[in-house]
Amino acid sequence: MLYREYGTTGKKISLIGMGTVRLQPDKASFSKNVALVLKAIELGINFFDTASTYAAGTAEKVMGEAIKQYGKHDLYVTNKTMLSMDPTADDVLRRIDTAISNLNVDKIDFFHMWSVLTLDQYKKIIAPGGPYEGALKAKEQGLIDHICFSAHCSGEELVQILNDERFEGVILGFNALNYRHRLSGIKAAGEHGLGVAIMNPLGGGMIPRNPDYFAALKQGGESVVEGAIRFVASHKEVTSLLIGVNEERDLLEAVKAIENDNNIPVEQWHSIANKMNPIDAPLCTMCDYCKDCPKKIHISRQMGSYNEYILSNKNEIHFHEWRKMFCNSYPFETVDCIKCGRCERICTQHLPIIKRMEEINEICGREKEKQEGLLKKYFPDSGYPKTAIYGLSIDAETMLRASVTLYGHMPENIWFFDSNPAKWGTKVLDSDRTIHQPSELRDLDIERVIITAKKYEQEIREMLKDYVKDGTIIDAL
Numbered sequence: 001m002l003y004r005e006y007g008t009t010g011k012k013i014s015l016i017g018m019g020t021v022r023l024q025p026d027k028a029s030f031s032k033n034v035a036l037v038l039k040a041i042e043l044g045i046n047f048f049d050t051a052s053t054y055a056a057g058t059a060e061k062v063m064g065e066a067i068k069q070y071g072k073h074d075l076y077v078t079n080k081t082m083l084s085m086d087p088t089a090d091d092v093l094r095r096i097d098t099a100i101s102n103l104n105v106d107k108i109d110f111f112h113m114w115s116v117l118t119l120d121q122y123k124k125i126i127a128p129g130g131p132y133e134g135a136l137k138a139k140e141q142g143l144i145d146h147i148c149f150s151a152h153c154s155g156e157e158l159v160q161i162l163n164d165e166r167f168e169g170v171i172l173g174f175n176a177l178n179y180r181h182r183l184s185g186i187k188a189a190g191e192h193g194l195g196v197a198i199m200n201p202l203g204g205g206m207i208p209r210n211p212d213y214f215a216a217l218k219q220g221g222e223s224v225v226e227g228a229i230r231f232v233a234s235h236k237e238v239t240s241l242l243i244g245v246n247e248e249r250d251l252l253e254a255v256k257a258i259e260n261d262n263n264i265p266v267e268q269w270h271s272i273a274n275k276m277n278p279i280d281a282p283l284c285t286m287c288d289y290c291k292d293c294p295k296k297i298h299i300s301r302q303m304g305s306y307n308e309y310i311l312s313n314k315n316e317i318h319f320h321e322w323r324k325m326f327c328n329s330y331p332f333e334t335v336d337c338i339k340c341g342r343c344e345r346i347c348t349q350h351l352p353i354i355k356r357m358e359e360i361n362e363i364c365g366r367e368k369e370k371q372e373g374l375l376k377k378y379f380p381d382s383g384y385p386k387t388a389i390y391g392l393s394i395d396a397e398t399m400l401r402a403s404v405t406l407y408g409h410m411p412e413n414i415w416f417f418d419s420n421p422a423k424w425g426t427k428v429l430d431s432d433r434t435i436h437q438p439s440e441l442r443d444l445d446i447e448r449v450i451i452t453a454k455k456y457e458q459e460i461r462e463m464l465k466d467y468v469k470d471g472t473i474i475d476a477l
């Protein structure tokens with residue numbers, strides 16, 4: 001294993017780190033997940049990325065069990081707080097206490113302000129009484145070592161955040177497809193002396209799913225995944241690549257990739273990446289040359305989401321997931337393109353941007369109709385029973401946001417519940433409502449439960465038997 005200095009912290013981090021978001025969340029997989037962490041340690045990995053919601057709230061405990069068995073030694077663990085979950089300093093202190101207990105550690109090595117999408121969000125994070133203040137207090141109390149952040153901003157926005165010199169490390173999405181978009185940010189992070197951990201080095205699975213498209217990354221007979229990992233690792237500013245691990249093969253392939261390094265210089269990797277763009281379905285390279293749209297549309301992020309649409313064989317669900325991440329847009333939110341053509345005249349890839357924007361609006365229009373139908377079905381004007389929304393899945397969040405956007409308010413007669421203790425008491429969608437624990441279902445006299453997390457529907461149905469009163473309607477979104 002290769003190790004690199006994490007910024008100026010004095011800590012040496014393995015070039016391959018383990019992400020825990022993809023661990024199987026069911027109870028039966030717990031010991032297998034612990035074994036995966038122990039295998040990673042055996043392979044020389046000492047950097048583990050966790051968060052309270054990863055693997056449906058089980059990731060921290062998996063890591064905690066592995067630490068109990070192996071010891072903390074020279075392992076470094078990250079954890080995170082998100083503005084929407086922990087808007088105040090006190091919320092963050094509570095989050096850290098819980099994480100320390102779950103992880104079986106005395107302190108968290110790298111604590112992140114999670115998923116900063118815009119400068120506006122950043123300002124809320126650093127405002128007096130906000131999450132950053134909570135992290136500073138935790139650092140003073142010796143509960144965390146380093147304050148870091150993770151971001152989906154453009155290179156320029158990142159530079160502005162970095163210029164404030166508040167952080168010691170950053171997690172960024174960076175890969176062979178979006179590298180132009182993020183390169184300036186990664187370089188700036190390196191220049192400011194930050195540790196740089198990379199999420200999505202495989203483009204969120206897009207690269208392994210499209211091996212033919214990305215075949216040029218295969219240099220010297222290795223797999224496209226190995227090439228993609230070496231592409232990222234060739235950037236000297238990068239401290240560690242976080243590989244989302246689901247099975248042992250994920251670990252072995254990533255570790256093999258950096259052991260086989262055949263020293264291709266970074267400039268050569270860039271020229272390889274620049275050639276991977278056929279004429280029949282050109283992809284946006286997220287270079288941001290088109291950034292001055294008169295309607296303030298973030299074109300590269302819309303087109304980056306459209307990339308995912310093309311590469312997933314026009315899978316609309318996949319498109320919405322990426323658009324949410326890139327643009328912070330809900331599926332029913334259209335773009336206000338006035339077809340001025342400015343962006344097309346300067347697009348480096350000659351993309352039919354206006355046509356793609358129209359297609360995006362068609363997809364979003366279909367989603368708007370779907371949301372209107374769901375709201376009518378579950379919350380008709382004629383009235384509906386006192387309802388619990390169980391597990392705020394992305395589908396449920398989308399429906400409730402659609403209600404706010406289309407009708408100006410959320411359905412009134414609803415309460416929120418979740419099985420994950422990390423979510424109890426946290427705020428729901430910028431409202432004053434909070435998430436309750438299942439034991440409160442009876443006290444609140446709930447008459448109907450809508451389970452929104454399809455994956456756990458059976459498990460939740462079983463569990464609810466102990467918590468709801470007779471006659472409660474159990475529904476699923």
Ligand code: SF4
Pocket residue numbers: 292293294295296297299336337338339340341342343344353354357
């Ligand atoms: S064509 Fe649309 S997206 Fe392009 S610059 Fe004009 S308004 Fe913006």
Ligand code: SF4
Pocket residue numbers: 283284285286287288289290291299300303346347348349350351353
């Ligand atoms: S739309 Fe064209 S100019 Fe704009 S970011 Fe994508 S490739 Fe670059």
